[in-house]
Every structure is written in C-alpha cells, then in structure tokens.
Amino acid sequence: MLNSLFVDYLASVDKTLRGSPFVNDFQTQHEDRGEVWFLRVNVYFIDNSLLHFRELFVEQENPFKKTYTYHYQREDGTMIFRYDNAPHFPDIPTAPHHKHIGENDVVAANAPDLESVLKEIEALIKP
Secondary structure (H helix, E strand, C coil), rough: CCCHHHHHHHHHHHHHCCCCCCCEEEEEEEECCCCCEEEEEEEEEECEEEEEEEEECCCCCCCEEEEEEEECCCCCCCEEEEEEEECCCCCCCCCEEEEEEEECEEEEECCCHHHHHHHHHHHHCCC
C-alpha cells in the first residue's frame, strides 16, 4: 500500500499535468519501496516534444527528493534541456544541482519543481 504522503504527491503531479493546456498526454509509473518512493513520468506535449522526469524520494519525518532529472527533448529526440542533481559537476556553484542546455552546455541551476519546468516548456512551445 502506498504511503499517504506519496499518494498526495502523485495526485498533485496528476493535477498539475492535467491543468496544462500544452500537455497532450502523460504516462506515470510509481513504486513505493517502503522508505523510498520512485516516480517516473513521460509527458507528451502538443508540439510532440517530450519531458521524461524521474524523482526518487526518501521517507523520513519530512520526505525529501533525493534525486531527480527533468529531461526535455524535441520530437526527434534532440535534448533541449535537462535538470538533474547527479554529482558529476562538483565545481558548479549550485552543485550537485545543474542544468544541461542542448548537448554541450552545463550551467548552475537550483533544483526545479514540476511546475517551474512546465512553465519553462510552455514558454518554449508558445508561438
């Protein structure tokens, strides 16, 4: 049985995605592994671009997002941007948090949430 905090979070993700006029469809997979919750979502947009996002939460008194990636790409698979907190750029001021822009650029970035990533994507989709 899923933890009630995780159930509430899943409901908020569902509501956020259903509330965007730019989201065409989405698929959600989730697992409650006891003290670890895993969420994997593919979001399909009206211009056929795609957001893959993954989040791993560790349950404590106040659950926290331990790892994440928000990978946004064009229909042909070309990456537009990706936020993540993999520790492979330790010299960036916001490390381990950072943003990949295209295939070659990496910049400092704070940890985003789904709403801010959606706003960024929606601004790119608007004609």
